[in-house]
Amino acid sequence: MASSVEPARTGTRLVPPGGSVPWVAMYHSVGDCSDDPYRITVTPERLGLQLEWLRRRGLRGVSVSDLLAARARGEGRDLVGLTFDDGYADFVTTALPLLHRRRFGATLFVLPGRLGGENAWDPLGPRKPLLTADGVRRAAAEGVEIGSHGLTHVDLTGVDDVVLKAETDGSRALLEELTGIRARGFCYPYGMVDARAVAAVREAGYSYACAIDPGPLTGPHALPRVHVGQRDTSWRLHLKHGLHRLRRRPTGSR
Secondary structure (H helix, E strand, C coil): CCCCCCCCCCCCCCCCCCCCCCCEEEECEECCCCCCCCCCEECHHHHHHHHHHHHHCCCEEECHHHHHHHHHCCCCCCEEEEEEECCECHHHHHHHHHHHHCCCCCEEEECCCCCCCECCCCCCCCCCEECCHHHHHHHHHCCCEEEECCCCCCCHHHCCHHHHHHHHHHHHHHHHHHHCCCCCEEECHHHCCCHHHHHHHHHCCCCEEECCCCHHHCECCEECCEECCCCCCHHHHHHHHHHHHHHCCCCCCC
16 A cells, blocks of 8 residues: 655646546545434445445555546546544554555545544534544554644634644644654645635645545645545445536646
């Protein structure tokens, strides 16, 4: 799963003429989903079936950096970006073996200000443990791309300049100190993004950033993603994949 490919630089077109916008899937936790008010959890069995769905269709899961690098070369139509938000501890224990089994890559967006903590930003719970520093280093050592999800999981569109810099530039510095690897990707907490947040992420030196549905801001620093959850069986994945290709217009850099 280790990546040796340079990602697309800012200013590089993401979509070749006549091509489609890259498909990036958004996951969170992998485990017991019996108590899951925010629908952020998939069971290991469901994740395995979803990964098999990709493989049967000749698609391969990779990190976002690898996906963008391939697209910049005019390649990678068979690649799907796999992202896991929040840095839950179950990524290493449960998701990673399933990815390794299929030789898939992924990007893990973590919160360096909450390492070893829990998802306190979800008022309805349930409480889930987050990776420790050792867990993040283990994921990086096993070839997973580590990106920032901000420092503490706050909505960047509603913070002052000091907090915005800490959540973007500060979190990147902490991740790079932790892993010894450049943090190229950022993920907006809650998917909330505006032009000011995009500018802060770009100025912090990230090569790309993931949102959910960024609307007119779509570009390398506001990449759209598709949520994948427990209810997404094969026919729902087929529908989501098709709708994504129809709805997303080809975009260049912003």
